[in-house]
Amino acid sequence: MVTIDAEGLTSEHLMKPTPSACVFEHVYFARPDSTLMGQNVYATRYRMGQRLAEESPVTAELIMPVPDSGVPAAQGFAQSSGVPYGDGFVKNRYVGRTFIQPTQAMRQQGIRMKLNPVREVIEGRRVVVVDDSIVRGNTTRQIVAMLRDVGAREVHMRISSPPIKWPCFYGIDMPDQDELIGARLEVEQIREHIAADSLAYLSIDGMLASTQVPAEDFCTACFSSRYPIPIPDKELRDKHVLESPAHQALSDSDFTHDPLLSGDAPQN
Template structure:
């Protein structure tokens, strides 16, 4: 017997009501940092408190998604899903976690790159097979053949051709839900494991999946391995997670990475593995630059060590005479340490970060918005007054944050502000799970470095080269995706992509624009067209 995610008071597990006035974080006038589509966690551990283990795992992965969180548990006879908008700590309390009992759990913390921020689009997703079993799924990544898959689902009757407007129960518009429905449909005459081996080769793009039925936990990774996924061992079970840091939090020992193109199944018979596609590794280099926790390891190398090395290489490539090296905390800290070590210029903590500014359900007033970056960072005036500063940050996406930061440092008494960026210019949109989906969002898309320097008001601006960034990862360039820096996409981008593409299709609107339109592209494939990020505005 399988129960879907709770949607009414009569369902098996009640949900928290969505907080009123949910909106963007305070200081929303300043750039949001680059965000990725989610953290995933799964555990198979009979006799353990799997929901609580998953809660702690998601807590360790909170940086990967702050819009919503959910946990599904399976006890051998049923699956129960509990999810809601908000941070992990806002969604779950002790009573809820204690009520989620089972031997298997799948967890998810969401940041949206396909579909809007709604309860229906939170995960884990749930689907029921023709034989009555359930499938709960968590997904990190972003598919690029979503439209093709949606049409296939419509033709087979899995999706209505023109969904009725149901304010009380709107449809999910995520690629994750689409995968779940397609997977469930494949189970009519075969096992879930066989169904996955049949479906997974048809998915194109980035996907790290953790899913389960009532008895078995599964993990799968796309053939390029764009998003991380690791396997860990508990004393009495197994864990899969987006990052090794989540294994550490729950006391699991790292076993290995889930390989690109691999499906892993874990149940009472043990652990088994099969490849559904030949591996063609193209791991996202932005994981090293910003997305992953510094205490995570990727391909056997500490992310912290990589970022310190990036800072050293940045100092060699972009030296400048100054008095003090300071980071933009906290993502710029390791690179700033490396820059200071290599340059011999003292390192200092010139900015204090308010750790509690982030996702909030309190709508900021215009007065609060005008405070901007000061809500998040405040200068240590005694440290920076009269100094020539080198400010090290991980990346520049839109430029507003750096502009406000430079102004704030000058007002605090800095005599010079030299900005150094621990990555190359971000010139191209990401279609594989990072939320900058159009070139119009990117300050470097159509601007030279000196133009950007003038725009942000810095005395000088220097970026790391692609070659130095790749070298710091200690991975061969051919095993990395650098598309957001180079425009070289390892998986071809089809005609129709975009965050709201399923919402557009659901109302008979795709919202395509010409790929030569600078608001979106061009993508390096001039005959293609790309859906606008703002397509939802065309369909409401």
């Protein structure tokens, strides 16, 4: 607050700053050569992969990423598990991101054009495929099918972030909640849907610890439902949150706002 009076001009902070940076920037959006909150993004994603290997180990002969965003976490997973890393997919660099294609048909066509599995790397092997996230689940299902088509003996999916269960109201272009597979299905049901031999996600604690930034500095709402700024009912309806089965299964108390991050924070 700036005060101008007979004494002159004074400026003072009336409340403690309460940052709520988007943790998804560290998981997916930011370029790996960026520095966010003092941390290199590549190194953070590498640690996420290491932590994922500790939390959900699996016997395999090959660790491979879904390029490009799964690369650092796959390398961390391979380092931590002692299993060789390999590029099982070659990416067509002239095709855009499937995440932001507007229709399912375009996304399906997109992933086939975008990623080409290398039979010589995959055939006869138990493979661990590391990706940064699963949004709708259809791309992941196609990835598993493509790997089986070229002879993978087993396909184990490992995701370097927790299940996305809640929509973003803060500007990230995410689907409505009823399109998020993590909001509709449990992990085992998602594994069945994508037809993988196993599926595991990084825990919220593991994700936050990997950033090496204090957890209270982040928004994690799409994973945790802890929205740092209250969401008006109209916004919830517009994103179909109130109609979603996941919301009905939760009590109102799950729609909490972290008091440390909201306007209820101690004002010192």
